Amino acid sequence: MDTDEELVIDAPHRELLDQILDKWSLGILNELCERPCRFNELRRAIPQVTQKSLTATLRRLERNGVIERKVVSTRPVAVMYLITPLGKTLRHPVDVLLAWASQNMPAVERARRDFEARGETDGL
Amino acid sequence: MDTDEELVIDAPHRELLDQILDKWSLGILNELCERPCRFNELRRAIPQVTQKSLTATLRRLERNGVIERKVVSTRPVAVMYLITPLGKTLRHPVDVLLAWASQNMPAVERARRDFEARGETDGL
């Protein structure tokens, strides 16, 4: 469909970040950093996620090599998800990001209130 | 038990990161870190973005206080977008993230190939 496209900033990087920083990934990664988890353990740990989204996110993370999926062929099949060494290296960047968010949340909220309040003075 | 801080990912943080790390924000932020830009300058700098998405992203970034919108009431109205001090503090976290992406892209691509290759043999 698309031929050679002009890359804006870092198209591959953008794509990778999209896959890793999406809605549920951070929570899952965070959970798996603590301990390996089974599918339903993750569901319990992150109650808001649906089965479908959880499966999709886990697959995506596995595909990108940040988590590993281990099938244990016991009686009712058990599946373990664990963080990989590559996945562990994500902790620092994510931590820095979350630290920024924590630290600047007040400023952001102030900006948001300012923005709403200013809504009228902005003529155009 | 170790004493290191647990990453907390609550809804407000997630939402904030979603608003700031979305499809076009990084590119725009990057551009505005270099120099203040006008609307069409940004369009030219990031050719893939449509007016609608650009407008929406700029509004979102402005609302969150990371950029500022300055209207100059000259003859044909001019609008300047500039990074705020708060916006500048985003550079480091984003930089760390991009550095991670750069550094680990090869590993990720390897993992992806592994994943695809494993998909056939596994027959799942």
Next chain:
DNA sequence: CCGCATCCCTGAGGATACTG
């Protein structure tokens, strides 16, 4: 217990046309 398949709905985002 794990997770794939299906239907359905919402909303982000692209294309296009039109104003101040």
Next chain:
DNA sequence: CAGTATCCTCAGGGATGCGG
């Protein structure tokens, strides 16, 4: 020049049911 308004598409993700 800097948007707003309208239409349309399509992927994300909730709900439910089935299969290994």
